[in-house]
Amino acid sequence: MHLRSLQRVEISAGRMPPLKPKAPKGSKSNKWRQSQMGMYINVALFIRPQSYNWDLAIIVKTRHSAMASAVQTERQQTSDDGLLPTDVLCDILLRLPAKPLCRLRAVCRSWRSLLSDSWFATAHEARQQPLVAMYKWKPRDLVDKSQDIQILDTSGHLVRQMRVENCVLDNSSSEVWTNLDLLCVEGRDKRLRVLDPATGTVSLLPNVVIVNRGPYECAFYSTTYAVGRDGSTGETKVLAIARELAYRVSTFCSVLTLGGAGGWRETGYPPSTAVHASSRITAFVKGVLYFMVFKEIAAYDFDKEKWRPDLLHLPLPIERQRFLAELSDTLVASYHRSDTSIDLWFLIDSYKVIWSKQYTINMPPYQASSSMYCGGTTFLPLWSLDDGRIAFFVSQSYDGKTVQFMRVYDPTTHDYIDGDVMATNYTFYAVYKGTLLRSSLDKKLSMYLATV
Structure with missing residues (x-):
């Protein structure tokens, strides 16, 4: 049949x-x-x-x-x-x-x-495509101390909704980048929480320790986090990047293995003090985390738990938006030529630092727009489909309003399909590549305190 x-x-x-x-x-x-x-x-x-x-x-x-x-x-x-x-x-x-x-x-x-x-x-x-996680924006002084997180498919349909207590994400919250089968958020107590969308459980990780600097104190450090996976062992690890808030800026890093017997351990210094994790300038490819730093890229090897000493040169101007992504196991840098056009550069050789511009994509406004003018546009590549199409998260401003939606684009035929408009009070947070049918985190998180 x-x-x-x-x-x-x-x-x-x-x-x-x-x-x-x-x-x-x-x-x-x-x-x-x-x-x-x-x-x-x-x-x-x-x-x-x-x-x-x-x-x-x-x-x-x-x-x-x-x-x-x-x-x-x-x-x-x-x-x-x-x-x-x-x-x-x-x-x-x-x-x-x-x-x-x-x-x-x-x-x-x-x-x-x-x-x-x-x-x-x-x-x-x-067989299934990844999902998109969005968080609801709330002012920090609200009495409600919980955080709503929605998980959507490429059509913009709600698949799962979670609520995390003692956690409010806003512009002052530490960013936690993840692109695997889990989600992470930082609570008001500055402790990381691992979310398992398959079961709805939320687990508390140990307090971050900046090795050789003592316990993490939010008053003295600005910290971002990134989650990756060891390519040789399959272990999931969390990288903490703490930037000291003083006139003499220094950056310190610690790493934690989820479910491991040890705690936070020292993992060296990044090649630039400006390194930080963000959903738009961080990508994970074959066991290596990449961070965009102005016109260069820093790389952290999860297998060796070491920073690569040299920065990768990025052949893109800095006048417009630039993002990092992983498409088909390749590091990709996107460059906004205009509000309706982007270039996709693929890193062909990470050691010789050879880049190749493979696509120039024209992105028309949202189908419901009555105007061809866009006041501000963000096209964030998220993942590639099996048939070669690319899934984008799109945020466009037109006619005095802003719309957010998913767009699946075919770079060979230039056809595209737009999903439903997402809620305006939600912000793109992470990509979820797990399955909601079962939990792959039970054994890894069983040693941590569950809050939900």
Whole structure:
């Protein structure tokens, strides 16, 4: 069966467990709920051939308990859980986003077992695209000390929402850069919190220690953080970059292995005192963190836990916006030629410092704009898709307002697809490359105190 030509597939999924919904007025709740146990579900999967996106519609049909029981008995005599072979069913489910898959676990026990299996989560993670994390901007003097974080897909649809207590992100908060299967924020107490979107847990990391300088004190240091992964061991590590606030500026760094027995340890000095982590000037490629410093780039090797001594020259002027990104395991520098045009430079050889400008991309205003003039534009490349398209986070100002959205751009055909407009009071925070079907952080974070 060719799945792309499939227009509609209906899968008989058996009876649903009781959902305990609110009973209608004038009915006895217990009897009404018992009648709902006779429901069975047909799951209809629809494909739009234009974009190969899947829409999921769950159609609930009420039947008498006897009829549902007969359907269940008939299903138990078959070898498959539905009208489709198991391998075809798995292939279909792997194409769905994580949010509807989590809901489909309630269809029946066999589906729950399938969708909770580790191999299914691994296969789903390999097929699905990364997600975008946004945080809600709040004034620091608000009585509410919690922070809302939204996780969205490329269409701008909400996939998961988390709330972190004792944490408010604003312009004075320390930035924590991450591009892996976790999220990090700094709380009001200046302690790092690791967020696991798959489970919703928030874990406290040990207090940062600037080695040979004593405990971290926010009054004397300005600290940013970046999360990376050791290419040889697969360990997840957090790099703290502390800049001393004094007339004689110095920068000190410490590193921590998540789940490791040791604490913060010294990791040398960066080649520039201006190094800091930010979502727009930091990128992680093959075990190395890159930081843009004016017209140069500093590199930190997670495998060796050392800074590379030499800065990489960046062949771009500094008059306009420049960002760093990782596309297809390659370091990429983007340069804004204008409010509607950007260049993408790829680092072909990091040792010989050879750059190649591979794309000049024209970015028209948002499709809903009534004006071709943009007062201010940000095009931040985030990741590349398997078919060569590139996902951008876009912020554009036009007609007296600012819109934020995701844009998937094809550099060969110059076609693009815009997602829904995001909330204006939310700010781009990080890229999440994990799966919401299972947690990959349980063992790493089990030794830390969980706050949620």
